[in-house]
Amino acid sequence: MANKSTKSKKTILIVDDSELNRSLLSDMLFDDFNIIEAEDGTEAVMILQEHELEISLILLDIVMPKMDGFEVLAMMNKKGWINTIPVIMISAETGSAYIDRAYDLGAVDYISRPFDERTVKHRVMSNFMLALKQKEMADILSEQVYARERDSRLMVEILSHIVEFRNGESGMHILHVSTFTEMILKHLMLITDKYNLSKADIKVIVNASALHDIGKMSVPENILNKPGRLTQEEFEIMKCHAAEGAKLLADIPYRNNETLIRVGEQICRWHHERWDGRGYPDGLKEDEIPIGAQVVALADVYDALTSKRVYKPGFTHEKAVEMIQNGECGAFNPLILQCLDDIKDDLRSALHMESPSQNLDRGTRANVEDILKTSGGDVSNRTVRLLEHERMKFSFYASLSREVMFEYVNSPEMILLTDYSSEYLELPEKILNPAESEFGSRVFNRKDFDQLLTRVKNSTPESPIVEGKYLLNIRGEQKWNKVIVRALWSNDGEQPEFEGALGKCIDITEETEEIQQLEVLADRDQITNLFNARAAKRKISKKLAAQSEKLYALVFFDLDNLKKANDKHGHLFGNELIMAIADRMLSNTRSSDICARFGGDEFVIFMQYKDKHQIDRIFNCLTKDLNGFPVSVSMGIALSNECNGDYDKLLHMADQAAYSVKYGGKNSYKFFSDLTGSGGGLLEN
């Protein structure tokens, strides 16, 4: 049987309550598809909820418990899944009412039982290809519509820019006029139905508005760009630009039926008419003037007021609106003036705050979206909506978790931080060239960062998660963090490619400190705070194992008369004695030496050995009187060169020596090497 990579195969969802039926279908299809099975409608809906984008086709039974096939179809309609996932019904029910109902609910095809392998394969394959083609066509269409829309706007802009160029105007005038016109017209449609413009009509007016001054091509340059006021005669010539513009458009051969040309003519000719009939060239009044020309006239005046000219400064938005409302700059339709008043704040931000190209691009996009929506291609929308949903979910969880989260993008190489992380680390949200950045070289130690990245890149799609403990520098403080990173591998194509990674840093400083404290506690004797036997063994063994040239002595002793002290002076005094001994041990050894209490009255000192005087001094210090009470110890000493690195052996030797002292008169010390039978026998001291 062919064993193609499961990743390149498309996924089919089979929904049927009979396990046997499902496996029969799956047996027929598993060569060419990945199969997911659901045993009833509710399970199918749950799977769709989770894997919507992966599922290419559904085979759906009708009669099922819990939720039947029709209910699944209804749900798919409600959720919009039906628009992109083809559904083929399967059932023994061949009644036409059943089939009709399934078709009405959006099913694309129908396979009746009993299944025939060729039929099943053929229907599935052809419906799958059809859906694929449809999606491709929708993508191509949207690309083309977008390109066309952009090109036509571009042409109009080039044309108008030529006019502006000759005018010595800013280059922004046309853009401002068209944005202004569009916003006013849209609002006008909200407050009155007097003019009844469709979205398409508005679009034509907005496009044509760019042409309003093309008649200026016929005005001599010395008048057009005269720095001072025009004479009456010059002004008359200037006024001709309105009628000239209209004529220019009307003379375009064969095109006089185009809406854009017709509306353009109106706008050119009448954008200097006035509501009160005192404008030019025709002295039209009120609604004799086409609504498009009325709005462009206002837009033109507004932009002239707010722009700087040779002979005047640019007024502020507020001042310009005020001058217009006061009737200082002509007479306008009261409804349009109301629009201006209603949306003046939006106008200000649209015209003076955003970059016009941004604005323009958005306009084009919005147009394309409009076109696609009305023609029913809602394909990309759904994906966008889903992504938006995911993004919202993520940012919500991220803001709750109060942890540093980041995304690593492989190409172009950068780190993206969540809002919270960026604030917390005091770094920008987007960090290019991360290794060299504050993130890779300050927050992380540069070496750690490189090492972590290498580990992530060396992970596999099967086990993409890497974690480690790193000391991070967070706002100047060293903090232990557990860093977990999940590599993202592309799953199309044969060879998985590393695309980036998601990561999270969890502050474990407190946790680590707590553990360290617990470790300290576990190592200490409760009364004296010396090491206990277990810790002493571990530490001493470590030193013995280090195989240095150093010679160590293990000194083992017990108090000869602790019991007597307890009996005579009470337990408190006994404790005091033990603590005094501990103090004396610590103050007569170096910090690198190991002092321990083995419980009861037994103590150990492990130290670098110099000579017998060293031992003598310690013995004398330990056995000084305490508040008049004579302190007596039996002490045995063993040297590390006799034990072969074996701690237990060393301890045993010291213990033996101490034992020998205890039963030889107490209150003295002895070296193991001096015991009878081990080469010595001399009693020290």
Place this chain on the structure above:
Amino acid sequence: MTVEECYEKMGGGYADVTSRLRTDERIKRFLLKVVDDASFNNLCENLAAHNIEEAFRAAHTLKGVCSNLSLTMLFHSASAITEVLRGKTEYSEEFEQYLERVKEDYIVTMECIKNLD
């Protein structure tokens, strides 16, 4: 017993099933699954408990399974009870005679399948 002999004995359509499912190997594999299929038991239990809607679904599933494997004889009795139960909510004595027929056919069918090589 070969697959073909088995079909002959249990009143199935061997020619039909091979034209659709292609190989004896696959047919046999799915016949053996019929033995484990729960729909017959579901039918009996739900009818006994007077859960008529559930009983209908079970009968319907059994019918579907039979049709897929061209178990013609059992298919007919399963179809008959499916139609009798369709749309019903109340138990009725008359269901029992239909169930009896399904049972008889089911036993024969199972016997044959179990004796497959």
